[in-house]
Amino acid sequence: MINKVVAGADEAIKDICDGQTLMLGGFGLCGIPENCIAALVKSGVKNLTCIANNAGVDDFGIGLLLQTRQVKKMISSYVGENVEFERQLLSGELDVELIPQGTLATRCLAAGYGMPAIFTPAGVGTEVAEGKEVRSFKGKDYLMEYAFEADFAVVKAWKGDTAGNLIFRSTSRNFNPVMAMAGKTTIAEVEELVEAGQLDPDQIHTPGVYVHRIFQGRNYEKRIEQRTVRKKVND
Amino acid sequence: MLDKDGIAKRIAKEIKDGYYVNLGIGIPTLVANYIPSEINVVLQSENGLLGMGPFPFEGEEDPDLINAGKQTITTLPGSSIFDSAMSFGMIRAQKIDLTILGAMEVSENGDIANWKIPGKMVKGMGGAMDLVASAKNIIVAMQHVNKAGESKLLPNCTLPLTGIKCIKKIVTELAVLDVLPEGGFKLLERAPGVSVDFIRNATLGKLYADDNVPEMVIE
Numbered sequence: 001m002i003n004k005v006v007a008g009a010d011e012a013i014k015d016i017c018d019g020q021t022l023m024l025g026g027f028g029l030c031g032i033p034e035n036c037i038a039a040l041v042k043s044g045v046k047n048l049t050c051i052a053n054n055a056g057v058d059d060f061g062i063g064l065l066l067q068t069r070q071v072k073k074m075i076s077s078y079v080g081e082n083v084e085f086e087r088q089l090l091s092g093e094l095d096v097e098l099i100p101q102g103t104l105a106t107r108c109l110a111a112g113y114g115m116p117a118i119f120t121p122a123g124v125g126t127e128v129a130e131g132k133e134v135r136s137f138k139g140k141d142y143l144m145e146y147a148f149e150a151d152f153a154v155v156k157a158w159k160g161d162t163a164g165n166l167i168f169r170s171t172s173r174n175f176n177p178v179m180a181m182a183g184k185t186t187i188a189e190v191e192e193l194v195e196a197g198q199l200d201p202d203q204i205h206t207p208g209v210y211v212h213r214i215f216q217g218r219n220y221e222k223r224i225e226q227r228t229v230r231k232k233v234n235d
Numbered sequence: 236m237l238d239k240d241g242i243a244k245r246i247a248k249e250i251k252d253g254y255y256v257n258l259g260i261g262i263p264t265l266v267a268n269y270i271p272s273e274i275n276v277v278l279q280s281e282n283g284l285l286g287m288g289p290f291p292f293e294g295e296e297d298p299d300l301i302n303a304g305k306q307t308i309t310t311l312p313g314s315s316i317f318d319s320a321m322s323f324g325m326i327r328a329q330k331i332d333l334t335i336l337g338a339m340e341v342s343e344n345g346d347i348a349n350w351k352i353p354g355k356m357v358k359g360m361g362g363a364m365d366l367v368a369s370a371k372n373i374i375v376a377m378q379h380v381n382k383a384g385e386s387k388l389l390p391n392c393t394l395p396l397t398g399i400k401c402i403k404k405i406v407t408e409l410a411v412l413d414v415l416p417e418g419g420f421k422l423l424e425r426a427p428g429v430s431v432d433f434i435r436n437a438t439l440g441k442l443y444a445d446d447n448v449p450e451m452v453i454e
Contacts, residue, residue: 101360127396169299205318
């Protein structure tokens with residue numbers, strides 16, 4: 001079997017080049033590939049196009065790659081919580097393409113399923129539709145949206161095995177499985193890496209065929225963006 | 236006139252037993268607090284969860300378990316978790332019975348604008364365009380007028396659109412209204428103490444009102 005296991009993030013991302021397109025998994029700061037983002041910052045690779053639902057916060061997630069001006073373009077659905085992002089956008093240093101969240105997810109899915117395009121009603125009659133082909137099915141209009149093409153998909157899973165199979169945990173799954181399917185080369189960092197055979201095949205979310213490199217990450221911070229709690233009532 | 240919780244309480248009365256419901260950010264989130272305990276409702280969070288539970292107890296927050304507003308939450312018995320593509324797949328396939336979201340403007344033909352103000356920092360549409368384009372049943376929770384006192388129920392939206400011809404029901408601090416298929420707002424209920432004339436003055440789009448428009452009943 002081909003060895004997919006690499007020592008760590010630095011080795012996993014070492015051939016990501018200036019100007020390439022990356023998919024980065026996660027929703028907000030939940031389920032982001034923390035180790036690979038740190039390694040990308042260290043590598044200094046630049047002019048990246050990043051496809052990711054969000055752009056992180058100022059000092060964490062993709063925000064770290066924005067601080068170091070390594071991102072040329074973001075393709076996202078929501079880029080709220082990031083002051084440096086806003087500055088670069090308004091000054092014209094950063095190009096941003098905002099697309100509906102379901103369109104973002106489904107363009108990943110299409111790539112992973114070998115389909116060149118999808119039809120979605122999201123954005124019909126809005127500025128998102130500008131320049132796009134509209135097709136009518138049973139009296140309803142749909143936009144044709146192309147499958148993404150990404151040089152690399154960088155995802156985070158909970159558990160993985162040496163065959164590249166992945167299992168995600170809770171809502172940190174989000175965009176990770178669909179992006180894992182969509183990269184020309186897919187890099188997965190996992191909290192726990194086990195030998196092939198130790199994960200139940202019935203429980204696998206992403207089959208190893210989609211994963212080219214895998215490693216066990218370290219020191220996960222798992223920062224919480226909005227810590228909301230309720231008080232315990234003593235009775 | 237209703238406060239935000241009043242709007243949420245009135246909308247909660249539209250939720251039926253067995254509904255799968257997606258709640259947007261803001262007033263829609265408050266609706267969860269007023270769903271009658273005798274009915275069984277499953278809340279969807281579009282980052283990939285059906286069966287959203289309340290906030291966790293202090294010290295039990297799980298960074299891997301958040302809602303679409305990035306808040307820490309919990310699951311419930313019967314919850315399920317899935318990826319983002321499936322989440323919007325079930326929205327597109329109209330498996331979700333009711334979507335409740337906020338709006339900056341709604342037009343008399345059911346167009347909605349809620350994601351972008353020209354000249355201001357644009358944060359993005361998130362899942363709003365997918366939701367309004369696909370949902371079979373959308374209730375908009377919004378203020379009838381803006382801070383300057385100008386109507387937000389208009390003949391045509393002035394802000395960039397989120398979706399077209401998709402809104403059928405609106406609940407504001409003043410009224411419950413339907414958007415008629417042929418165009419125009421139909422006044423269904425008045426907020427306690429609010430007159431039809433007051434609502435008419437606050438509505439720039441075409442407003443249709445019968446002689447006796449009932450007052451809302453909110454417990």
